[in-house]
Amino acid sequence: MFESVIAVSLLLPIAWYFGYRNGKQKASGKSAARQLGLSKKYFVGLNYLLNEEADKAIDTFVSMLEVDSETVETHLALGNLFRRRGEVDRAIRIHQNLIARPSLSAAHRKMSLLELGYDYMAAGLLDRAENIFNELVADQTHKQASLKQLLLIYQQTKDWQNAIKVSEKLQPGASSSTKTEIAHFYCELAENKLYHQTPKEAVSYIKKAISVDANCARASMISGDIEFSLGRYKQAIKAYRELVRQDIEFLPEAINKVTACFKQLNDTKGLLQFLQHAIEMGAGVSSILVYAEEIKAEKGDIAAGQYIAHQMVERPSIKGLLKLIELYLKHASDSAKPSLLMLQGVVTKLLENKPVYHCNRCGFDSKALFWQCPGCKTWGSVKPIQGIEGE
Known part of the structure; x- marks a missing residue:
């Protein structure tokens, strides 16, 4: 309702001006019937406004506006307003009407075309929007805005090759954020190749991702997963070590495969060294729990529980607490078990939510x-x- 009032406030004085101007044009050959029609429309619009029918008032006043150099900006502002209100059809009609005017200047036409592109984006008509923004890329004034919209379109349609091309044009210097995006686009292409079971092509895209962004943790994770799937466990471990270096927060996503790699190589000592290094670097509870499992296999539940309890002093964790309860339940007295089981249930539900x-x-x-x-x-x-x- 508030935005309707804004629209009316934009249109009312302009509509009054055209009603007044056309009332003065009798001497220049304008027909009395046309003057009367304009005057009637103006008062119809006022009547809608007084009856708090803002939408009808807007439609009436818009129909009165002639498109010339004095009103183009008003039309553009109204179209923008309609689009923000979600009335995309109205916005499209206004901008299409502007573009259809042969008297419209080249600059105003491009402005109207840009707004129409935004309308199509809002309406989900991405193919039409793409055509408009591709046309406007050639214009220096609207190049950056058009490239940004094309990048959004290609991401929505998962056209990663074109997304890469547009990103490179958008910022030729390639800032760190742009490099991050481009690396992810290459990762998307790699995952698509893996889905279609062409790992060699996936590896090629991963190399490109790392060449663009040497700190792309996702690329190292995918690289490790590819090597793991091919049974090249040493190469997989090497990729996962890179993951630790790049962003240790993502290690939980790979920790099971890291463990499996060392197990396949019968290298328990190497696994413990890997985990110890990761924990010292700030790895989370997932690495601590895997380390505890190795202690459990060698020294038993109590030793594993003691290790987790020691780690939780510095790194409190609900997941760690749940594992600790599980270990102690096996050795708890009959009187202590009900309390531990109740606590286990509470913590499990807490984690589930x-x-x-x-x-x-x-x-x-x-x-x-x-x-x-x-x-x-x-x-x-x-x-x-x-x-x-x-x-």
Whole structure:
């Protein structure tokens, strides 16, 4: 309702002006019937406004506006307003009407075309929007805005090759954020190749991702997964070591495969060294629990429980507490077991209701890992939750 009032406030004085101007045009050959029609429309619009029918008033006043150099900006502002209100059809009609005017200047036509592109984006007509923005890329004034919209379109349609091309044009110098995005686009292409069981092509894209962004943890993770699937466990471990160096917060995503690699190589000592190094570097509770499992296999439940309890002094963790309860339940007295079982149930339910991942940019929480945040659309900002309720 507030935005309707704004629209009427824009249109009312202009509509009055055209009603007045056309009333003065009798001497220049304008017909009395046309004057009367305009005057009637003006008062019809006023009547709608007085009856608090703002939408009808807007439609009436818009129909009175002639398109000339004095009113183009008003039409553009109205179209923008309609689009923000979600009335995309109205916005499209206004901007299409502007573009159809042969008297429209080249600059105003391009402005109207840009707004029409935004309208099509809002309406989900991405193919039409793409055509418009591709046309406007050639114009220096609207190049950056058009490239940004094309990048959004190609991400929505998962056209990663074109997304890479547009990103490179958008910022020729390639800032760190742009490099991050391009590396993720290559990772998307790699995962698509893996889905279609062409690992060699996937490896090629991963190499390109790392060449663009040497700190792309996702690329190292995919590289490790590819090597693991091919049974090249030493190469997989090498990739996972890179992951630790690049962003240790993502290690929980690979920790099971890391463990499996060392197991396949019968290298328990190497696994313990890997885990110890990761824990010293700040790895979360997932690495601590894997280390505890190795202690349990060698020295038993009590030693494993003592190790977890020691780690929890510095790194309090609900997951660690749950594992500790599980270990102590096996050796608890009959009188202590009911309390421990009750506590185990409470902690389990607490973890079930907690999100696992968190976007460090907008705060979006989820139980699944998204490489592009569904909330703010930032790449690489969603990570495993750290701290007492996470890692």
